[in-house]
Amino acid sequence: MSDTAIMTLKTMLANLDDAKKYQSLRDVMETLPAPDLAAVFEDLPPEKLPVLFRLCPKDLAAEIFAELTPETQQNLIDGLTDKELKAVVDELFVDDATDLVEEMPASVVKRILAQADPATRRMINELLKYPEDSAGGVMTTEFMELRPDMTVTQAMDAIRANGIDKETINNCYVTDKDRTLIGVVSLRALVLEKDPKRTIRDLMDANVVSVSTTTDQEDVSQLFEKYGFLAIPVVDAEKRLVGIVTIDDAISILQDEASEDFAKMNAIGPSDKPYFKQSMWDLYKSRAPWLVFLMISATFSSLVIRGYESALAAVTVLTAYIPMLTDAGGNAGSQSTSTIIRGMAVGDIKPHDLPRILWRECRVALLCGLTLAVCNFGKLLIFDRVSAPVALVVCLTLMCTVLLSQLIGGLLPVLAEKLKIDPAVMASPLITTIVDTTTLLVYFNIAKAVLKI
Incomplete structure (x- = not known):
C-alpha cells in the first residue's frame, strides 16, 4: 500500500504544474507515514519543496521536516515565509530543533531563533551548551x-x-x-x-x-x-x-556511529550525507588523503624488497609467493582487528583486557597458521613442484606472518583506545600496510637462514 501511494504521489508531482490537483495530493499524502514522505521530498527540486510542504497538516509537516537531511531542510527553509517557519519550529520537539540549529549556517540559524518562542529559544540554548556527542547533546527536555x-x-x-x-x-x-x-x-x-x-x-x-x-x-x-x-x-x-x-535517538546514534566506523575501517573520511547528496569534490576529499597516506606507507614494503634484491636474485622463485604471504597476513590481521573493534564498540572488550586478548589471539593464530602451512606445504610440493627447502621457507613465513598479524591486529585497536584515538582508524587498510612490511622482513630473513643466501 505504501509503495503504491508513493508512486502515485511522485506521478502527481511530475505533473503538478499542469494538473494543480492539490486536494488529491493532500489525500495521498495523508495515507503515508512521515519517513516515506520525507524520502519523496528528498527527490524534489528546491522550488517544489514549499508547494508540497504547505499541503501537509501542521503536525505531519513537522514530522516530515525532522526526517529531512540538513541540505533539504535548508532548501525548504529558504522557500518558507517567517510565519510558516515559526509554525514548523513551534511543532518540532526541542531536540530536533536543536539539531536543526546545529546543522544550519549562521544566517539560517538567526532566522530560526527569531521565529522560535522565548521558552523554546531558551531550551535550545541550554541544549547547545552540552557536547554534541554527549547525552546532554542528544536529549530532549519534553518528558512527563x-x-x-x-x-x-x-x-x-x-x-x-x-x-x-x-x-x-x-x-x-x-x-x-x-x-x-x-x-x-x-x-x-x-x-x-x-x-x-x-x-x-x-x-x-x-x-x-x-x-x-x-x-x-x-x-x-x-x-x-x-x-x-x-x-x-x-x-x-x-x-x-x-x-x-x-529510542529513536539511540537508533540514529547507532547508525551514525556504524557509518563512521565503516568509513574509517575502509580508509574513507566519514560523511553524514547520503551518497548521491555528496558532490564529486566531497567524495574526492574523503578518499584522496587516505589513499596518499597509504601509498606513502606502502613505500616501506618497497624499501624492504630493494634491501633483499640479492636474495631474490639468488632464488627467484621466492618472488612468486610474496603476494600470497602479504595477502594472508593482511587477511589475518584484518580478521583480528575487526573482531576486537566490534567487541570494543559493544562494550565486550575493555583496554585492560589487552593481556587476555593477546593470549587468545596467539593461540588462535598458531592454529590458523599451522592449518595454512600444512595445506600450503602439500600444494608447493605436489602442484608447484618447488624444492622442500623453499616450501619450508614459505610455510614457516606463513605461520609467523599469521601469528604476528593477529597479534598486531589485536594490539593496535586497544592502543588506539588508550591514546583516545578512534579504534576504527586501525582497521583493514592501515593494518594491511603494517603487516605487508612485517611479512617481507620475516620472509627474507627466514629465507636467508634456511637457504643460506
Missing part, C-alpha cells in the same frame, strides 16, 4: 514528570493535560520538589491500577537506570540494547532530571 504524592487519578489527569506536548508518555519520571529523580512509573502500571487513590510512590520503581549529561552518546545507545528501554532519563551532577534520550 510526576510527583510521588500524586494519586493515580491525579497522575492520569496530568498526563491528559500535558502529555500531548511530550515526546513520550510511556514512562513517567517521578521527581521531588528539587526535581531530583527518585523513580519511574509506566503508563501501563497507571492504566491497569484498580485503586485510583493509590499514590505514585507506591507504584513507582525506585531503581532507575539513568545517565549523566556528560555520558558519551554511544554509551547511552548501548544501554538501550542492554536493557530494552524506550527512553533513558538524563540527570545533572546533582541528580536532577534535565531530560530524556528516546
Whole structure:
C-alpha cells in the first residue's frame, strides 16, 4: 500500500504544474507515514519543496521536516515565509530543533531563533551548551514528570493535560520538589491500577537506570540494547532530571556511529550525507588523503624488497609467493582487528583486557597458521613442484606472518583506545600496510637462514 501511494504521489508531482490537483495530493499524502514522505521530498527540486510542504497538516509537516537531511531542510527553509517557519519550529520537539540549529549556517540559524518562542529559544540554548556527542547533546527536555504524592487519578489527569506536548508518555519520571529523580512509573502500571487513590510512590520503581549529561552518546545507545528501554532519563551532577534520550535517538546514534566506523575501517573520511547528496569534490576529499597516506606507507614494503634484491636474485622463485604471504597476513590481521573493534564498540572488550586478548589471539593464530602451512606445504610440493627447502621457507613465513598479524591486529585497536584515538582508524587498510612490511622482513630473513643466501 505504501509503495503504491508513493508512486502515485511522485506521478502527481511530475505533473503538478499542469494538473494543480492539490486536494488529491493532500489525500495521498495523508495515507503515508512521515519517513516515506520525507524520502519523496528528498527527490524534489528546491522550488517544489514549499508547494508540497504547505499541503501537509501542521503536525505531519513537522514530522516530515525532522526526517529531512540538513541540505533539504535548508532548501525548504529558504522557500518558507517567517510565519510558516515559526509554525514548523513551534511543532518540532526541542531536540530536533536543536539539531536543526546545529546543522544550519549562521544566517539560517538567526532566522530560526527569531521565529522560535522565548521558552523554546531558551531550551535550545541550554541544549547547545552540552557536547554534541554527549547525552546532554542528544536529549530532549519534553518528558512527563510526576510527583510521588500524586494519586493515580491525579497522575492520569496530568498526563491528559500535558502529555500531548511530550515526546513520550510511556514512562513517567517521578521527581521531588528539587526535581531530583527518585523513580519511574509506566503508563501501563497507571492504566491497569484498580485503586485510583493509590499514590505514585507506591507504584513507582525506585531503581532507575539513568545517565549523566556528560555520558558519551554511544554509551547511552548501548544501554538501550542492554536493557530494552524506550527512553533513558538524563540527570545533572546533582541528580536532577534535565531530560530524556528516546529510542529513536539511540537508533540514529547507532547508525551514525556504524557509518563512521565503516568509513574509517575502509580508509574513507566519514560523511553524514547520503551518497548521491555528496558532490564529486566531497567524495574526492574523503578518499584522496587516505589513499596518499597509504601509498606513502606502502613505500616501506618497497624499501624492504630493494634491501633483499640479492636474495631474490639468488632464488627467484621466492618472488612468486610474496603476494600470497602479504595477502594472508593482511587477511589475518584484518580478521583480528575487526573482531576486537566490534567487541570494543559493544562494550565486550575493555583496554585492560589487552593481556587476555593477546593470549587468545596467539593461540588462535598458531592454529590458523599451522592449518595454512600444512595445506600450503602439500600444494608447493605436489602442484608447484618447488624444492622442500623453499616450501619450508614459505610455510614457516606463513605461520609467523599469521601469528604476528593477529597479534598486531589485536594490539593496535586497544592502543588506539588508550591514546583516545578512534579504534576504527586501525582497521583493514592501515593494518594491511603494517603487516605487508612485517611479512617481507620475516620472509627474507627466514629465507636467508634456511637457504643460506
